[in-house]
Amino acid sequence: MTLIGWLQISLLFLAVLLVIKPLGLYMAKVFSGERHLLSPVLARGERGLYRLAGIDADKEQSWRAYVTAMLMFSLMGFLALYAILRLQAYLPLNSQGFAGMAPDLAFNTAVSFVTNTNWQNYGGETTLSHFSQMAGLTVQNFLSAATGIALAVAFTRAFARSKVTTLGNFWVDVTRATLYVLLPLSIIVALAFVAMGLPQTLDASVTATTLEGANQMISLGPVASQEAIKQLGTNGGGFFNVNAAHPFENPTAWSNYLNIFAMLSISSALVYAFGEMVGHRRQGWALISAMAVLLVAGVAVTYWAEAQGNPILTSLGVDPSLGNMEGKEIRFGQAMTALYAAVTTGLSDGGVNGMHGSFTGLGGLVPMFLIQLGEVLPGGVGSGLYGMLVFALLSVFVAGLMVGRTPEFLGKKIEGREMKFAMLAVLVLPLAILGFTAVSAMLPLAVASIGTAGPHGLSEILYAYTSAAGNNGSAFGGLSGNTPWYNTTLGLAMLLGRFAYVVPVMAIAGSLAAKVKAPGSAGTFPTDGPLFVGLLVGIILILGGLQFFPALALGPIADHLAMLAGQTF
């Protein structure tokens, strides 16, 4: 670890900190239906869209209607994307003449993008036409992110309102999230990326002659535009197979900075918008603090573990001064790779600028564990906020009794109904991750896909299902995932992680919205101070730790201890 490394990391967090408030306030205005910066320009267009689609923007929906609309919208998105991927051979902009995708891979990919996961069992530049990338994937990058934001906004309203049955209108929220938040920011970021040297063209490739005289085909495409929404929407699906480690996706230290900054900005600012919309800004900051504590700890552990290097390689004569450089880009170095790895997994982004599977056992454990904590640091756009709020409800419930009152959060009493749905939601992650991992670990057909023997092989499987169920999308590397078994089960894990989680969460929202918002007093559990932040961090760590410690012990922990002992498999 170096001082410069830590300065780079600190500066980035500082930059994000500066953008949280203005962006959060802006989003709070957008979703409260107030006048904001872009209303003069786009409000007419927004109304036109509603007229076109026959939507009454003033009509609010109950939680059931809201969820139904969301599910229908996602189903339509899935079907459209699946059709595009299967039929790309007959669709335009396919200059390289790629064939249609196989059914299982198309299923996996379509689910992956609709659930904001962006797990890539395909190689983008070798499988997908520009049309599939632009009209298929990039569109879902926008819509799945907007869906997440809409759900979070609806959940926020449950706390902001008192004794109502409605949570807002899904179509309006999704339109506003796209039109006022994702689209304008994507345009800005895409232009910045172009300025930094990312390609933005419809040309498929250029051919170069190498020094040895061989012909090399270098893939090109509309990279910058996809890259912008990939990060802003915490999607993470890269244009190229190696994602942000590819020099055209992430050419410089600056573009790397912008990548991480774009990932963090909307998710963090949404938490501030939550505080603003419920009329309790300190609450927003308290949640942001809890997220920051865990995220910074994640960065620190990864950075430290990687900077220590690999004693086995050192003993073979590799210079240990740079730390463990296996799977890392020299232009990013330890600090920026560790930061990227922690942020991309603390968020449900899933883009990578280094290969997590090549990290040391401990360094690779961190990204895996950050996903297993529930993707709330600060998590995917929207999904991170409502995930964090579920943890807040659990913390308040467990510890809130200790002040001698029925637990309440922001004036809403947490009772049996909320607990029931919260537990249903919390069950999803261990069920999907541990269930599929355990089955795959025993299934010869599934074990055949792993790239390494020993505990590292188990880590590969564990990471894949962790990433899918957490809707993260980053890959550990090493696992050959493009098989019918993994395409199908990973797809199911993604569906569970997104929808089986969010439906109970929205049921909680419906139940909370109908409750009276009680005023606080000296006797109410304080949820905006350091005590609560500490408690929340503790609950997230203990809950996550208790669920995944045995699996981690057999995977990355055994891996790391073996590495320290000089043992290989």
Added chain:
Amino acid sequence: MSKAHKAQSLLDPGILRPAVVDAFRKLDPRLLLRNPVIFVTEMVAVVVTLLFLRDLAANPGEASFSGQIAAWLWFTVLFATFAEAIAEGRGRAQADSLKKTKSELVARRLKADGVTETIAAPDLKVGDVVVVSAGELIPGDGEVIEGVASVNESAITGESAPVIRESGGDRSAVTGGTQVLSDEIRIRITVAPGSSFVDRMIALIEGAQRQKTPNEIALSILLSGLTLIFLFVCVAIWGLAGYSGTVISVTVLAALLVTLIPTTIGGLLSAIGIAGMDRLVRFNVIATSGRAVEAAGDVDTLLLDKTGTITFGNRMASDFLAAPGVTPAELAEAALIASLSDETPEGRSVVALATGDFGIAMPEARFDAVIGFTAETRLSGVDIGPRRLRKGAVDAVLKFAGLAEQDAPAEFRRAVEQIARSGGTPLAVADGTRLLGAIHLKDVVKPGIKERFAALRAMGIRTVMVTGDNPVTAAAIASEAGVDDYLAQATPEDKLAYIRREQQGGRLIAMCGDGTNDAPALAQADVGVAMQTGTQAAREAANMVDLDSSPTKLIEIVEIGKQLLMTRGSLTTFSIANDVAKYFAIIPALFVATYPTLGALNIMGLASPQSAILSAVIFNALIIVALIPLALKGVSYRPSGAAALLRRNLLVYGLGGLVLPFAGIKIIDLAVSALHLV
């Protein structure tokens, strides 16, 4: 009865012995189904017992280990059922004596022709009229419709002083099982036998009809959810270990599962609830449901009657203000003599003030004439020789002294005015035509009540004083007592409206009352406490009845409710925090054979994998027993703000729960290896 009950120690053999028997009876899986965590533990214990039997037959080397694990799993279940049994046992003695009274009851029912017939009390129907004479027990709950009698209610309240019950008004309610001491009354039965007050009390004390309270249900859901998660985890371990080439025995997985699921809080949850109700009973308060006790912890606003709660209920002399030319001692003496034959609390307070603060010697009580107070004269006093000492309402005394109001000395008029403005009542004292001065009578706020309200405020609870006084008097007393708000010249409708308004704003209200006109407000309030001396209507409308009829009880009720919730929360936190240490004991033990380097996780340095697992299981069982006293007594509670409470409890039960098992498991492991148990 209640005094004896209070003295019961936790280790009373009279409670322990039946509790042990009950603990075994409660092993019935159908009964345990109510408690998912312990039910799962029992099922696991059954499985491990079967494995032990298999080991005995096929693999005797392993039998010692699986046998010990099975035994400790059974102990875990037994300790949990024992906790519940002991909590129930504490109320049983009381319930038994109530049942005995009840079974002996007979009724003399008045038939249509005016003749009485003797029937068993359980055969009474609502609407029957019964006659009860001196010495007889009242056969059922009802209302006096004719006559007046003194009644001994000690069977219910533990208070031996008899109370008066009479037809009409606010003292007409009688309770079955109480004894008429004098006279004869006719009672209309208003409650069907079986759901009478005594029946409810018995059911409550025994915990027989105990239903889970809302918060308990929510907590059970959390615990069941956690149990399910750990079930996944343990099943998954089996699969993951298979990949790694480890064969994990089912015994070990079962041990891991039971140590991970929240058995501590799961085992103590119902004991905590029963003990909370029991604590209320020992405070002589009967709640109709556990829901009300929980609601008491949530109360935001207390509606307190001024009289009897905040003030002593009687106006008391607080000062003598002498007229010009009269010394204070002279006035005090005159007032004292004038009050000697006045037996009202006001009269006695004048005597107390004169002989106390003013140091006047008690004079001989020899009077020529005693003039009693009447509504017409509105004064009282005595004649001793030439002295005609009177005290009473200012205008009445002035008239007696032959003075027109404007003729009274200006200083005296100012004193009178000032007393009225401060919310007090002025009395004048005269000796014949000589005006001596004024007595300041005021509502005396109970000592210490202001501090209590301050403590309540720190807990986030607002106090509102309800009084029939005019706003001036009310404001003066409110500021002296330190309440947050007051409701002056309050009618029952005002009270109801106030409660509704507060509830609209999301607040929970507690109040107490005794009159029939309090009934709607009692019913509307989230916690309504009726006085045992109150009317049947009030007692029906309320969700708690205070047997001591003490209006300050509301404050204790709130504290008991809070303590109940705190105990639950603290033990839940403790239970979950415990799991961290158990992982560090068991995980290395499970996998060290496959990956020897995982021995690094054995940070407690436990002797062997088997002793580590056994120690964790033993700790998990023993901690339940160790915490039974805490569950029954409740965590210590000092009124303070939520932030302070949370910090303290989080430190004790959160951090304590994290650290304690590391030490506990290590100590047990030392013992296990010293005794060569594995």
